[in-house]
Amino acid sequence: KIMAEPATDHLLLSLSHGPIPSTLLDLLIDETATECNATLESISESRNKNPENDYDKQRNTMFHIMSTGTPYIIKPGKSQPDYVHQWTKGEVILARLIEKIGMNKFHRVPKDGETKLAGRLIDVKPSDFELHSNRWKDNSVMQKETKENNIESDVKKKEDTLLEELKWIANNIFRMLVIDRRPNIGNATVLYPFDSTRVEGDDGSQQKKCEDNILQLVQNVFQKQWSDVQGPLHRANVEVKLVKNQRE
Helix, strand or coil: CCCCCCCCEEEEEECCCCCCCHHHHHHHHHHHHHHHHHHHHHHHHHHHHCCCCHHHHHCCEEEEEEEEECCCECCCCCCCCHHHCCCEHHHHHHHHHHHHHCHHHHHCCCCCCCEEEEEEEEECCCCCCCCHHHHCCCHHHHHHHCCHHHHHHHHHHHHHHHHHHHHHHHHHHHHHHHHCCCCCEEEEEEEEEECHHHCCCCCHHHHHHHHHHHHHHHHHHHHHHHHCCCCCCCCCEEEEEEEECCCC
């Protein structure tokens, strides 16, 4: 009987598409780079604790670094170098992330038993579905259009729109991994940007409630679409972390 290879590969997904405040996007890039480097250190420490593991000695661990982004070309500006003029917004964000992590970590050919990094941009187009953040980005408009007797209905629509968006992303990444024949991903981390300034009211408990709700929603989507089905992430440990800005 042939034993299945242990699921030792890792995946880190940064949900950086859609309208995100510049300060929150900067924070998301920083936190993603920090998470990446912390995972690399953890993998290295784990290998050092088990020096007699022949499998780890011979096999390179794959670490997939993925970032979502819109495929729109950024308009030229004096503050941008020439080579950026034909880059999409998503490409610029991924380039910033790779630079933050360290370009040398992607270019270097790993030795036996070391970790190989692979960066990838996941294009997210509004034409594929209605972006959650576009539809609900203006809370004041939503408040004016929402009547008391259908608040729950509107909240449900908001959640359904976000669910559609996240499922689309999860399923597309799943298909990419299947095509690439990457069947051994045991750990997946998803970083979700949470804009605290959009939470209504000054009550801290309300923000905590919003954070818990969005965390559970995102966790459930990726757990169901990745870990709970047969495929490259079957039974993977899926963890979702919120990256949030501070309210003024």
